[in-house]
Amino acid sequence: MMYHRHDAIIVGAGGAGLRAALEASATAEVAVLSKLYPTRSHTGAAQGGIGAALGNMEEDRWEWHMFDTVKGSDYLADQDTVEILCREAIEAVYELEHMGLPFDRTPDGRLAQRRFGGHTRNFGEGPVQRSCYAADRTGHMILQTLYQQCIKNGVRFFDEFHVLDLLIEDGGCRGVVALELATGDLHIFHAKAVLLATGGFGRLFKITSNAHALTGDCVAIAFRRGVPLEDMEFYQFHPTGIYKMGILISEAARGEGGILRNRDGERFMQRYAPTLLDLAPRDMVSRAIHAEIREGRGIGGKDYVHLDLTHLGRDVVEKKLPEISDFIRTYLGIDPVKELVPVQPTAHYAMGGIPTDVDGRVIIDEQNTPLPGLYAAGECACVSVHGANRLGTNSLVDILVFGRRAGRHIWRFVREADLLPLPFEPEAPIRSEVSRILEGTGRESVADLRRMMQQEMMDKTSVFREKAGLQEVLDHLEELRERSRKIRVQDKGHSFNTALLEALELGYLLDLAEVTVASALARTESRGAHYREDYPKRDDVNWLKHTLAYRTPNGIEFRYKPVVITRFHPEERKY
Amino acid sequence: MRVQFRVKRFNPEHDKQPYWGEYEVEVESTDRVLDGLHSIKWYIDDTLALRCSCAHGICGSDAMLINGRNRLACKVLIKDLKAPIVVESMRGFRVLKDLVVDMEPFFAKYRAVKPYLVNDEPPPLTERLQTPEDRARYDDTTKCILCGACTTSCPSYWANSEYIGPAAIVAAHRFLFDSRDRGAKERLQVLNERSGVWRCRTIFNCTDACPRGISVTKAIAQLKKALLFQTL
Numbered sequence: 001m002m003y004h005r006h007d008a009i010i011v012g013a014g015g016a017g018l019r020a021a022l023e024a025s026a027t028a029e030v031a032v033l034s035k036l037y038p039t040r041s042h043t044g045a046a047q048g049g050i051g052a053a054l055g056n057m058e059e060d061r062w063e064w065h066m067f068d069t070v071k072g073s074d075y076l077a078d079q080d081t082v083e084i085l086c087r088e089a090i091e092a093v094y095e096l097e098h099m100g101l102p103f104d105r106t107p108d109g110r111l112a113q114r115r116f117g118g119h120t121r122n123f124g125e126g127p128v129q130r131s132c133y134a135a136d137r138t139g140h141m142i143l144q145t146l147y148q149q150c151i152k153n154g155v156r157f158f159d160e161f162h163v164l165d166l167l168i169e170d171g172g173c174r175g176v177v178a179l180e181l182a183t184g185d186l187h188i189f190h191a192k193a194v195l196l197a198t199g200g201f202g203r204l205f206k207i208t209s210n211a212h213a214l215t216g217d218c219v220a221i222a223f224r225r226g227v228p229l230e231d232m233e234f235y236q237f238h239p240t241g242i243y244k245m246g247i248l249i250s251e252a253a254r255g256e257g258g259i260l261r262n263r264d265g266e267r268f269m270q271r272y273a274p275t276l277l278d279l280a281p282r283d284m285v286s287r288a289i290h291a292e293i294r295e296g297r298g299i300g301g302k303d304y305v306h307l308d309l310t311h312l313g314r315d316v317v318e319k320k321l322p323e324i325s326d327f328i329r330t331y332l333g334i335d336p337v338k339e340l341v342p343v344q345p346t347a348h349y350a351m352g353g354i355p356t357d358v359d360g361r362v363i364i365d366e367q368n369t370p371l372p373g374l375y376a377a378g379e380c381a382c383v384s385v386h387g388a389n390r391l392g393t394n395s396l397v398d399i400l401v402f403g404r405r406a407g408r409h410i411w412r413f414v415r416e417a418d419l420l421p422l423p424f425e426p427e428a429p430i431r432s433e434v435s436r437i438l439e440g441t442g443r444e445s446v447a448d449l450r451r452m453m454q455q456e457m458m459d460k461t462s463v464f465r466e467k468a469g470l471q472e473v474l475d476h477l478e479e480l481r482e483r484s485r486k487i488r489v490q491d492k493g494h495s496f497n498t499a500l501l502e503a504l505e506l507g508y509l510l511d512l513a514e515v516t517v518a519s520a521l522a523r524t525e526s527r528g529a530h531y532r533e534d535y536p537k538r539d540d541v542n543w544l545k546h547t548l549a550y551r552t553p554n555g556i557e558f559r560y561k562p563v564v565i566t567r568f569h570p571e572e573r574k575y
Numbered sequence: 576m577r578v579q580f581r582v583k584r585f586n587p588e589h590d591k592q593p594y595w596g597e598y599e600v601e602v603e604s605t606d607r608v609l610d611g612l613h614s615i616k617w618y619i620d621d622t623l624a625l626r627c628s629c630a631h632g633i634c635g636s637d638a639m640l641i642n643g644r645n646r647l648a649c650k651v652l653i654k655d656l657k658a659p660i661v662v663e664s665m666r667g668f669r670v671l672k673d674l675v676v677d678m679e680p681f682f683a684k685y686r687a688v689k690p691y692l693v694n695d696e697p698p699p700l701t702e703r704l705q706t707p708e709d710r711a712r713y714d715d716t717t718k719c720i721l722c723g724a725c726t727t728s729c730p731s732y733w734a735n736s737e738y739i740g741p742a743a744i745v746a747a748h749r750f751l752f753d754s755r756d757r758g759a760k761e762r763l764q765v766l767n768e769r770s771g772v773w774r775c776r777t778i779f780n781c782t783d784a785c786p787r788g789i790s791v792t793k794a795i796a797q798l799k800k801a802l803l804f805q806t807l
Binding site for chain 2: 042111
């Protein structure tokens with residue numbers, strides 16, 4: 001057993017974790033733990049850009065960005081937090097530039113900007129150029145730049161340390177327990193503050209743009225330790241994943257002029273969003289694609305449509321979209337300059353997660369009571385700036401703005417807070433869970449159970465949902481959980497026992513699947529990414545509120561929290 | 576279709592010598608080598624250790640030797656390879672288990688070139704200006720994902736692991752040719768040491784191995800030139 005003591009622990013080394021680390025490490029002694037090497041984090045897969053109303057290409061204002069974000073969220077986002085997001089986005093982008101991020105430039109040397117889904121000028125009049133970008137590898141540049149700055153500032157990293165437990169006692173967080181992959185040893189990290197920045201959990205679904213690592217570990221662990229989860233029924237399907245593989249084809253492809261077409265070659269978005277067309281928000285485009293497929297207008301009657309980039313010309317495709325062109329050539333063997341690209345919606349982003357306030361403090365009830373010492377930021381958190389549907393580019397804004405705010409609050413907090421004593425035998429629960437898995441003699445396989453869960457979630461909890469299907473998934477999840485108690489892993493070793501870790505990750509995924517489905521079953525309306533075929537209308541009278549799901553001995557219980565509305569009153573959402 | 580894999584296995588916890596594991600798995604035409612390795616791990620032998628994350632060639636976790644070449648397992652389709660598919664860990668790094676190697680020395684070399692923008696001048700309220708032409712000068716080397724494929728394909732590195740290696744030089748290049756950077760002097764000093772760019776023998780293995788298509792050898796040559804002629 002190794003013991004470490006730090007002012008603060010940051011779990012996860014993607015954009016939110018690294019941005020917070022940079023901020024907090026200015027005065028506090030911080031350690032960043034990641035189950036990967038930091039540069040492997042999934043922020044690096046973000047492609048299209050980061051939205052900020054710089055107005056470099058045409059007039060733009062943060063109020064317009066705010067309006068778009070609120071409308072895009074189907075009015076579920078808290079508007080006080082969205083205001084912070086859109087105001088501070090501007091400074092966040094300049095800061096990245098000052099850190100050295102290689103943004104694309106205008107001819108006069110300023111930051112170039114381009115169109116993105118749901119981003120408009122003057123409160124919805126038409127598309128605006130707001131997304132700052134570095135070709136279609138913006139996330140890669142952000143991740144590299146932040147990691148480089150962390151090296152410059154001497155941030156302490158524990159790479160390939162997999163956090164398996166949160167030490168919460170008497171309403172305060174006291175640290176984490178982590179497994180060192182190389183040795184299999186458990187380590188106790190004792191700290192005044194812990195920031196969770198572990199990203200999403202797209203591995204709930206069969207078709208996803210998310211990395212294998214995105215299994216929602218700390219979201220599930222927080223839930224098990226009594227923290228509620230907010231708005232888990234809202235899970236975004238990105239309209240354009242590579243058919244069957246789910247690999248993301250950035251919205252930038254449509255921002256640069258790409259068009260979606262059905263089997264008849266028709267630009268079907270004309271019928272769904274006459275003003276923004278292919279640049280409508282993701283929930284609407286994904287639903288439109290599914291509707292086309294259901295009505296038999298998928299390509300060859302199958303479950304995909306075409307993304308048409310052929311009219312853009314080689315220059316635009318190669319220079320503005322080099323990464324996705326490479327993906328299309330590598331994985332489909334076709335040339336996007338000449339051929340149509342088969343795409344289908346892919347599980348992409350969790351709007352819901354661990355509830356926090358605007359300083360990243362985790363809150364545990366509808367009165368916004370903070371849990372001292374515990375923070376969350378980025379996709380694993382729910383502030384909520386994305387509400388029922390996130391706009392493209394806003395995930396990168398979110399990690400920077402709220403990563404920084406969390407980091408800043410942490411250094412203030414650790415200056416004054418005492419180091420609380422550790423619980424008795426802090427590693428005991430996780431040690432016994434690990435032993436149970438390693439000593440298991442059942443016949444169930446982790447891969448089989450995971451595959452069944454992912455298929456079920458894809459079939460019945462994705463773009464379209466209805467009561468009977470959701471209930472079936474819940475029942476099936478119960479059965480899978482029962483079977484997961486009888487899993488067997490062959491690997492009994494210590495070093496890089498990834499079979500053991502995958503077994504633990506399956507447990508986290510099953511928990512998050514259950515809370516996602518239960519939250520979706522409870523919400524009897526359609527809003528943003530949550531579309532109930534049996535309740536196809538938005539219902540502001542009963543449902544303009546956030547879900548808080550709690551784990552109790554009697555199963556999941558729900559409480560609800562009002563939405564903060566400041567400037568924009570809910571209206572029907574048309575594009 | 577069914578395909579044969581030969582995977583070099585080694586777990587220092589109990590193996591004295593590496594050995595070849597032979598497996599046959601069912602794959603689809605769209606499957607990557609990574610999918611094949613996962614089929615082995617998930618359905619035949621879960622003790623097989625490998626790193627992976629994004630599965631589409633952007634995170635740099637799964638560089639390995641595939642049919643004799645350094646590739647990312649997630650960026651090679653099985654249907655494009657000759658069977659049996661022979662998979663080994665990257666050469667020149669210590670094997671921790673099976674396909675997992677010790678990356679610490681690699682990252683230490685990366686850190687040695689000061690891979691971050693050095694500029695202490697107070698920044699303007701908005702962005703620093705940079706022309707598209709200046710931005711283009713270092714574009715190629717910004718693409719690096721630190722997978723290690725270049726460094727572990729380099730005979731000069733195999734011969735002498737003191738050599739800083741192509742990946743660290745690529746990182747230095749990315750900043751040296753950035754008009755906003757002021758750290759040239761310190762960085763060039765590191766590159767001019769015995770362990771620096773002069774160990775490169777222009778073999779081009781690094782360029783061939785790079786899954787991101789970076790012209791690594793060209794970047795190294797530009798830095799040699801910069802050192803010789805004191806120009807950037």
